[in-house]
Amino acid sequence: MTKTHATTVDTFKALEQGCIGSIVGSDVHFFYKDITYLHTTETIFDITSVQQLPKVSIIYAHQGDESFLYDAVIQSGAKGIVIATTGGYTLSKEAAIGARNALNNDIVVVRSSRLSSGVVSLTHMDTHHGYIVAEALNPQKARMLLMLALTKTNDKEDIQQFFCTY
Incomplete structure (x- = not known):
């Protein structure tokens, strides 16, 4: 689900999956009975004893990004960066340098997309550079999942699995 409008009451939509249901009169009709991703109490994330989630920043890619x-994110002490790319698969030369510097400083880098729909899937580039991909999560959701993941592990393979599971 994604909030698609700042003020309307019908703002929450499932862009990739279509409508999840409808309300007719006072009756709620769901089109999907099963949710494939684990969520809420079905996850391994328990933050009841966590005082502060790890710092994760989002960097929105743009023409001429540097x-x-x-x-700045490295110097701030962040544990993760989510890159909101302009399409899904490309980083500018400068962004790639910045991401490499982050990785060299043991910061987890997740590649997402700033577009409103589409899946960012694992490519050779990600494996080669050590990026994690956000799958169907937008940058804001990817940030939240990365913060939760970093309470459990710094292992990139485990974190990537979280993005495939949740």
Whole structure:
């Protein structure tokens, strides 16, 4: 589900999956009985004893983006960066340098998309560079999942599995 409008009451939509149901009169009709991703109490994430979630920043890619944005995140002590790419598969030369610097500083880098729909799937580039992909999660949701994941592990393979599961 994604909030698609700032003020309307019918703002929450499932962009990729279509309608999840409808309300007719006072009756709620769901089109899907099963949810494939684990959620809420079905996850391994228990933050009841966590005082503060790990710091994770989002960097929105744009024309002419520069690596100093990544340097600022590194200097802030963040544990993760979500890159909201302009399409899903490309990083500018400067963004790639910044992401490499982040990885060299043991910061987890997740590649997402700033577009409103589409899946960011694992490519050779991700495996080669050590990026994690957000799958169907937008940058904001990917940030939240990465913060939760970092309460459990820093292992990139485990974190990638979280993005495939939740």
